Amino acid sequence: MKKVLFLVVMGTIGLSQPKEKMNINGYVLDKESGEAMPYANVLVKNSPWGTTTNSDGYFALDGIPKGKISLMVTYIGYETKTETLTALQIEDGPFTIHISPRVLQGEAVEVIGESYEIFQPSEVPxxxxxxxxxxQTLPSIGEVDIFNSLKLLPGISGVGDGKSGIYVRGGTPDQNLVILDGMTVYHVDHFFGMFSAFNADAVKDVQVYKGGFPAKYGGRLSSVLELTGKRGGTERGFSLGGNLLSGNMSYQTPLFGGLGNWIVTGRRSYTDILQSSTYGNIFKFVTGTDANPNSQSNFQGPGRGGFSGGAFQQDVIPSFYYYDINSKLSLNPTGRDLFSLSFYTGRDFLDKSRELDFSGFGGGRTRGGTEFETRVDENVSDWGNIGASFKWGHQWDLMYTNLLFSGSQFNSIFERNLTVNGTNVGGGNSEGGARGFGAFAQNEYNTVNDHAIHLDNRLPIGNNNDVEFGLLLNSINTDYKANVRDSISIMDISSTSDIGALYIQDNWKITEKLDFTLGWRSTYFSQTDKFYNAPRISFGLNLLSNLRLKGAWGHYYQFINSITNENVLQGSEEFWLSSNENLLPGFAEHSLLGISYDTGNYLFEVEGYYKELENLVEFSRRFKDNADYNNYFFFGEGTAKGLEFLAQKKRGKMTGWVSYTLGQVINTFPNLNDGEPFYANHDRNHELKLVGSYKLGKDWTLSSTYMFASGNPYTAPMNQYSLTMLNDQSLGYIHVGEKNGFRLPEYNRLDVSISRKWESDYGVLEGGISLYNMLNNKNISYRDYDLDVTPIIASDVNMLGFTPTIFVNFKLR
Structure with missing residues (x-):
């Protein structure tokens, strides 16, 4: 009996002994190009353990039971790869897993694992x-466009309005943190939002956080868009591409016997050259009107756009061009160290000048009584970014460290000058000449210099915790100047801010079904001499194997703002200013909750969001006696709330999605609009998006997108009048309606494209036809009022009408 008890006890002790653990680390690379695969999913099959690679393609798992395992790697647009490894192979790590781009070979395709097209929602809210x-298969103006593709996603506004950036869940463009290889980019699109400032040939991965983003990121209130640039492949390559509006090229080559890589890409539009010939002919052919704005003039009677009195109506088609250049040099000398040097520059040139001939309408006159037949309005802007970053990534053991130095500059120039019969004139308001100040002859300059040091670390602890921690040292200088008649200074604001931040977060897998991410970010801001603490939390709960509940909550602060100038005479413009003791840092509280149901072939998802916003800034020349700061700045608060619905077909020859967003953004400023709440400039109640892509055999793809959105709110002048003073001087006054009391018409746009790929031993040729705004809907960017003349000029500045384009790209093998 004693022997039996002894054997039972010893057996029990043996069974209770913890299994020997092992650590797993390695890299995920593209099999064809050798590129690192950032943010790929790495899972241990038949277990609850998994992780994602970092921006360098590195992953690590700690505390995995020792023995033979199978790792499954998934990445959007790539075949799922399963790699079986022995304990001995793992101990010799880090090892490399290669994954191959997915290729559709027709109907007889065996789909293994996930097969997302275009975008992949995360388990994180x-x-x-x-x-x-x-x-690249989606319709466009001919260019593969990252940010226009983002606008097709739920919760991201799909209406380009001629201003900078995108609108995420009721946020403004300046509330998005846009990062390219660690450098902050302040202006993210080209002309009228039609083109992204980022060349898709230079970008490997795009991560989008629409809200509730983790503690690693800070300095913005709305969202994070992190772009990782390509490093260049293991083989030399060259590609050329072009369409009716722009051309592009890229070159990549290995260096130092395969220890390094270099890639450079460039784009330039030639619309400034073709608008008067090829582009003008296309526009006239498909719309029946001339692309020359001077020929589109007519007189409108009373009641146009909310004002009384007749108006001289004119459509404006601006002239523009842009360019951008990307370069990245990478070096991996030891297998544990990665050095990279990235460079980016991009610039826009926009000319909205116009010349009006009033001779056919009996002439015109200014409010000062000067009669004229010709009126020239010179309106020229150019703006752009330039930046660079240097990064050292080091694998210690399980922990991975990235040390990054970055510098970024944004600057813009705006100049407008009005002449009548060849003589320079000013407006009838003596208050000044910056945007919205009244007079026209003006100059405006804005510069942002951003220098930063980032230290980011990631360390798995056991098989249930993945800890990230780091710091940021940041210096931001902003400078804004506005002059009238070249010499009279209207506004001159300069500011330098020093920012220091620490963060830590733990991705904690509590059970197989429940996981939490707990984070904390603390930021010191020199202008207010205060610390700003931002707790963050998110969770995911698998209710069933394919049904997941997820949510997030957090505090967010922003220390630099793009000030939107309210201007009822022309489209709003923006300039960047750093926060200070008067322009307090912005604050937002995010609350998110969603549920997703994934059948494998289909994904259904609903997410709701609610954001409370504080220390918002409005800039207006009206009601300056009531301004909160410096005559023109008003402070307030707001709320953004909405529901997003998504149905996505992920697999097969036909893929795509339908999304609908119901949203509302309301602001309240005590000293604006009599303290009554009003709709934000970017408020859109409804947005419907349909995206479809159909594979026609092996090489052909037919794609289509459709967008519907409510019109933007705007403020309109109701009427104007003048008073004659005792000295016989005439002063003009404008009566303005309720703030954002009017709305532009609804936005509708259908795009269609068909593309084909040809492959040979020499290279890959891709080409196709894209039909932008196929139904030729006249979508208005904004309404421009000129009250310096009689009759009033009201101009609808339109987005592009029906624009067919042909695109071709050739890549040498």
């Missing part, structure tokens, strides 16, 4: 991954 490889 509000997060998505975008495939820069797959977006």
């Amino acid at each position: 509000g997060q998505m991954t975008i495939s820069t490889r797959d977006i």
Whole structure:
């Protein structure tokens, strides 16, 4: 009996002994190009353990039971790869797993694992991954465009309005943190939002956080868009591409016997050259009107756009061009160290000048009584970014460290000058000449210099905790100047801010079904000499194997703002200013809750969001006696709330999605609009988006997108009048309606494209036809009022009408 008890006790002790653990680390690379695969999913099959690679393609798992395992790697647009490894192979790590781009070979395709097209929602609320490889099949103006593709996603506004950036869940463009290889980019699109400032040929991965983003990121209130640039492949390559509006090229080559890589890409539009010939002929052919704005003039009677009295109506088609250049040099000398040097520059040139001939309408006159037949309005802007970053990534053991130095500059120049019969004139308001100040002859300059040091670390602890921690040292200088008649200074604001931040977060897998991410970010801001603490939390709960509940909550602060100038005479403009003791840092509280149901072939998802916003800034020349600061700045608060619905078909020859967003953004400023709440400039109640892509055999792809959105609110002048003073001087006054009391018409746009790929031993040729705004809907960017003359000029500045384009790209093998 004693022997039996002894054997039972010893057996029990043996069974209770913990299994020997092992650590797993390695890299995920593209099999064809050798590129690192950032943010790929790495899972241990038949277990609850998994992780994602970092921006360098590195992953690590700690505390995995020792023995033979199978790792499954997934990445959007790539075949799922399963790699079986022995304990001995793992101990010799780090090892490399290669994954191959997915190729559709027709109907007889065996689909293994996930097969997302274009974008992949995350298990984390509000997060998505975008495939820069797959977006090339979507309709466009001819250019593969990252940010226009983002506008097709739920919760991201799909209406380009001629201003900078995108609108995420009721946020403004300046509330998005846009990062390219660690450098902050302040202006993210080209002309009228039609083109992204980022060349898709230079970008490997796009991570989108629509809200509730983790503690690693800070300095913005709305969202994070992190772009990782390509490093260049293991083989030399060259590609050329072009369409009716722009051309592009890229070159990549290995260096130092395969220890390094270099890639450079460039784009330039030639619309400034073709608008008067090829582009003008296309526009006239498809719309029946001339692309020359001077020929589109007519007189409108009373009641146009909210004002009384007749108006001289004119459509304006601006002239523009842009360019951008990307370069990245990478070096991996030891297998544990990665050095990279990235460079980016991009610039826009926009000319909205126009010349009006009133001779056919009996002439015109200014409010001062000067009669004229010709009126020239010179209106020229150019703006752009330039930046660079240097990064050292080091694998210690399980922990991975990235040390990054970055510098970024944004600057813009705006100049406007009005002449009548060849003589320079000013407006009838003596208050000044910056945007919206009244007179026209003006100059305006804005510069942002941003220098930063980032230290980011990631360390798995056991198989249930993945800890990230780091710091940021940041210096931001902003400078804004506005002059009238070249010499009279209206506004001159300069500011330098020093920012220091520490963060830590733990991705904690509590059970197989429940996971939490707990984070904390603390930021010191020199202008207010205060610390700003921002707790963050998110969770995911698998209710069933394919049904997941997820949510997030957090505090967010912003220390630099793009000030939107309210101007009822022309479209709003923006300039960047750093926060200070008067322009307090912005604050937002995010609350998110969603549920997703994934059948494998289909994904259904609903997410709701609610954001409370404080220390918002409005800039207006009206009611300056009531301004909160410096005559023109008003402070207030707001709320943004909405529901997003998504149905996505992920697999097969036909893929795509339908999304609908119901949203509302309301602001309240005590000293604006009599303290009554009003709709934000970017408020859109409804947005419907349909995206479809159909594979026609092996090489052909037919794609289509459709967008519907409510019109933007705007403020309109109701009427104007003048008073004659005792000295016989005439002063003009404008009566303005309720703030954002009017709305532009609804936005509708249908795009269609068909593309084909040809492959040979020499290279890959891709080409196609894209039909932008196929139904030729006249969508208005903004309404421009000129009250310096009689009759009043009201101009609808339109977005592009029906624009067919042909695109071709050739890549040498």
